[in-house]
Amino acid sequence: MKPISIDSFEVLSEVSDWWQQFEKSRRSVLDMADTAPGATPVESVLEIERFRLLRFVSDTPARKKIPLLISYALVNRFVIADLQEDKSLVRRLLEQGYAVYVLDWGYPRASDRMLDLDTYINEYTDAAVDFLRSEHGVDAINVLGICQGGTMALTYAALHPKKIHCLITMVTPVDFHTEKDRLSQMVQDIDVAAAVRALGNVPGLVLNANFNAMQPFSLNIKKWLDSVNTLQDPSKGAFFLRMEQWINDSPDQAGQAHQEFITQFYQQNRIVKNTVTIGDERVDYRAVDCPILNLFGSYDHLVPPDSSRAIKKVVGSKDYTEIELPTGHIGMYVSRAATQMPEKISAWLEQKG
Amino acid sequence: MIGMDGFLRSWQQQQEAFWSGMMGQTARPADNGLTSWFDQWNRMAWPSAAQAPQMSPSDLFVAPFKDVFGQAFDVQRFFSVPEAVKFFTGRELGEEQIKQLSDYWVGLLNIPTTKIAVEQFLQGTSILQTMQGANKGNPLVGNPMAEDLEKIQSAWQETLESYKDLLDLFGGYAGRVSKRLLTNLEKADGEVKSLKQLFDQWLSAAEGIHKEVTTTPEYQQVFGAFVNKMCLAITLQRDATDRNLEKMGIPTYSELTDVHARIQRLRKDQRRVKGELSEISETMSEMQDVVSAVTGVTDQLQKQADEMAELRKSLASAREEVANMKAELAKQTAETPALKGVEQSVRQLTDRIAKLEAGTAKPASSARAASATAKPAARKVKAKAPARKPARKADKTNG
Numbered sequence: 001m002k003p004i005s006i007d008s009f010e011v012l013s014e015v016s017d018w019w020q021q022f023e024k025s026r027r028s029v030l031d032m033a034d035t036a037p038g039a040t041p042v043e044s045v046l047e048i049e050r051f052r053l054l055r056f057v058s059d060t061p062a063r064k065k066i067p068l069l070i071s072y073a074l075v076n077r078f079v080i081a082d083l084q085e086d087k088s089l090v091r092r093l094l095e096q097g098y099a100v101y102v103l104d105w106g107y108p109r110a111s112d113r114m115l116d117l118d119t120y121i122n123e124y125t126d127a128a129v130d131f132l133r134s135e136h137g138v139d140a141i142n143v144l145g146i147c148q149g150g151t152m153a154l155t156y157a158a159l160h161p162k163k164i165h166c167l168i169t170m171v172t173p174v175d176f177h178t179e180k181d182r183l184s185q186m187v188q189d190i191d192v193a194a195a196v197r198a199l200g201n202v203p204g205l206v207l208n209a210n211f212n213a214m215q216p217f218s219l220n221i222k223k224w225l226d227s228v229n230t231l232q233d234p235s236k237g238a239f240f241l242r243m244e245q246w247i248n249d250s251p252d253q254a255g256q257a258h259q260e261f262i263t264q265f266y267q268q269n270r271i272v273k274n275t276v277t278i279g280d281e282r283v284d285y286r287a288v289d290c291p292i293l294n295l296f297g298s299y300d301h302l303v304p305p306d307s308s309r310a311i312k313k314v315v316g317s318k319d320y321t322e323i324e325l326p327t328g329h330i331g332m333y334v335s336r337a338a339t340q341m342p343e344k345i346s347a348w349l350e351q352k353g
Numbered sequence: 354m355i356g357m358d359g360f361l362r363s364w365q366q367q368q369e370a371f372w373s374g375m376m377g378q379t380a381r382p383a384d385n386g387l388t389s390w391f392d393q394w395n396r397m398a399w400p401s402a403a404q405a406p407q408m409s410p411s412d413l414f415v416a417p418f419k420d421v422f423g424q425a426f427d428v429q430r431f432f433s434v435p436e437a438v439k440f441f442t443g444r445e446l447g448e449e450q451i452k453q454l455s456d457y458w459v460g461l462l463n464i465p466t467t468k469i470a471v472e473q474f475l476q477g478t479s480i481l482q483t484m485q486g487a488n489k490g491n492p493l494v495g496n497p498m499a500e501d502l503e504k505i506q507s508a509w510q511e512t513l514e515s516y517k518d519l520l521d522l523f524g525g526y527a528g529r530v531s532k533r534l535l536t537n538l539e540k541a542d543g544e545v546k547s548l549k550q551l552f553d554q555w556l557s558a559a560e561g562i563h564k565e566v567t568t569t570p571e572y573q574q575v576f577g578a579f580v581n582k583m584c585l586a587i588t589l590q591r592d593a594t595d596r597n598l599e600k601m602g603i604p605t606y607s608e609l610t611d612v613h614a615r616i617q618r619l620r621k622d623q624r625r626v627k628g629e630l631s632e633i634s635e636t637m638s639e640m641q642d643v644v645s646a647v648t649g650v651t652d653q654l655q656k657q658a659d660e661m662a663e664l665r666k667s668l669a670s671a672r673e674e675v676a677n678m679k680a681e682l683a684k685q686t687a688e689t690p691a692l693k694g695v696e697q698s699v700r701q702l703t704d705r706i707a708k709l710e711a712g713t714a715k716p717a718s719s720a721r722a723a724s725a726t727a728k729p730a731a732r733k734v735k736a737k738a739p740a741r742k743p744a745r746k747a748d749k750t751n752g
Binding site: 004005006007010011014015110111113114115116118119122123182185186187188189190191194195197198199213214215216217218221222225256279 | 538544545546547548549551552556559560563564567568573574576577578580581583584585587588591609613614616617620621624
């Protein structure tokens with residue numbers, strides 16, 4: 001049997017259908033009024049240069065005493081955690097009665113290229129944590145670290161264990177040398193110091209291109225061909241456009257911090273060896289003794305599950321819980337599988353007091 | 354942040370370019386995102402407009418890069434796989450026929466080829482050589498700049514050679530994709546009846562092969578070498594620019610780097626000092642607590658001292674009163690004869706008591722004398738004696 005049996009008229013009809021769908025989707029897109037990402041208003045409560053601590057404003061007054069601070073990655077923006085009303089991790093957490101804050105790292109400019117991880121962790125994050133401790137009258141706060149922000153939150157918890165009540169890590173890389181870690185493989189032979197010397201800050205576009213290059217045909221061709229179906233539906237279409245805006249909203253990376261992160265974490269895998277140095281201080285991850293909730297996706301191609309799971313081996317805390325969801329990296333925020341996640345986080349926090 | 358308009362424009366451009374290509378018009382292949390990536394690199398590679406070659410810098414790199422991915426669509430290579438030709442045409446074609454067929458498809462789809470990439474690479478090199486030659490003859494610029502340019506040129510040449518190494522890893526890519534596609538189709542359960550199904554099969558094969566290539570240690574090394582060499586070229590170029598700007602007294606990138614590094618050091622110093630200040634302030638606050646505790650005790654002591662002073666005063670006035678009363682009593686005694694007789698009787702009585710006391714004390718002293726040789730007993734008495742003395746003294750004091 002010949003495996004291909006395509007009738008030429010059928011092809012013409014397919015092409016013509018696609019073209020009609022394209023026309024429909026184009027009109028649908030033009031009619032869409034609001035496609036800006038971000039569902040919840042924020043207010044800035046602390047500012048240091050380009051860094052801001054933002055509070056998500058809610059109609060529901062916060063009932064929980066301990067606030068929750070989100071530490072998002074330096075790559076891309078925290079907006080994915082609050083993309084739109086029905087797909088907002090932040091909204092659900094606010095509804096659970098938490099006061100939710102986020103570290104907004106800003107958009108580094110050329111003059112920020114010397115900012116290092118010490119500045120991000122021991123200056124910006126620490127200032128935010130101290131502010132919240134004082135504002136809410138508590139000794140320690142809850143932190144939700146997402147992706148690279150999770151790695152930074154874990155490092156902060158190791159350096160300032162008394163200030164963290166509970167740590168939640170979401171799609172957080174810890175072991176950077178797992179078999180399926182393609183990002184790690186890609187950067188192993190790059191002289192990052194030389195790259196930062198040459199570039200200053202590392203352009204967000206370069207990072208995005210690298211992420212796209214991991215699945216070039218799906219992300220650069222198939223996605224666009226398929227988008228005609230999605231865009232015809234105003235609701236799905238708006239979601240697609242918000243996602244695209246989020247994906248392309250990639251801040252440049254402060255050179256020094258990027259160099260330290262790639263070298264110490266991706267290339268030398270130092271968390272696992274417990275040899276990370278931030279500023280002049282050696283980080284001892286065994287000092288992390290707070291309860292930990294670790295969330296990750298089974299099909300995450302950017303942070304493989306084994307990379308996240310490694311956290312339980314490096315910390316001193318014996319109070320460890322993990323939840324694996326049948327989804328990918330981005331699906332952790334917006335997929336159906338992740339719908340119950342805010343409730344699970346809330347229930348776990350409730351249990352920890 | 355990308356605005357709605359920008360997004361729509363880009364999206365439409367991509368779709369239109371795709372369909373223009375499909376319909377055989379002469380539109381350029383759409384920007385698939387990689388263009389921006391290389392544009393970015395090239396903007397950094399050519400910081401000064403004057404240095405940029407006449408051709409668009411992005412074309413120098415974008416075209417070959419597109420070519421790598423273009424190979425996936427490269428019908429020229431696809432049709433060089435005899436199995437594929439046979440599969441699709443059902444005929445064994447001669448070499449010339451295959452070439453005609455592939456040329457037709459290449460023309461139709463406007464696909465860039467490696468040949469274009471190499472031509473553009475050579476064109477870029479010749480521009481650098483021209484610049485180098487021109488500067489050698491320029492008395493204002495002189496040899497140092499020419500040497501710089503020579504280094505830069507060689508760095509870029511090495512970069513492009515690395516890039517060619519990267520291309521080589523994808524050698525025969527289209528052929529491999531085709532073979533994988535055919536294998537997958539043979540294995541598939543049903544027939545592929547639509548273009549979409551065929552596209553999905555092709556996509557799966559193309560991604561699969563791409564993943565296989567990019568997860569090899571060779572790819573890791575070659576990709577790393579390519580990026581490292583490109584960064585070196587950019588650095589050399591910028592350093593050369595810096596040297597020339599410095600001669601003209603214009604602030605340079607390296608000076609800014611120094612300034613930023615100093616600011617960062619100052620910022621850390623400031624944080625350290627802030628930390629120390631906060632420690633000092635904590636210590637001061639602890640000391641203040643101690644001081645206020647000590648002050649409390651002192652106040653209490655002072656209060657007690659005041660009370661003592663009051664008591665002393667009261668005692669002194671009581672003593673004075675007693676003395677007055679004694680004096681009064683003495684005076685009244687002297688003045689009253691009956692009381693005098695009583696006093697005398699008391700004195701006599703006291704003397705008799707004293708004598709009686711002396712009488713009872715005698716046998717004890719004679720016994721002591723009799724047993725003078727009994728040393729332990731004597732020692733016992735002697736030992737007891739000093740203990741009594743202070744008691745008596747105390748009695749006296751009290752009296």
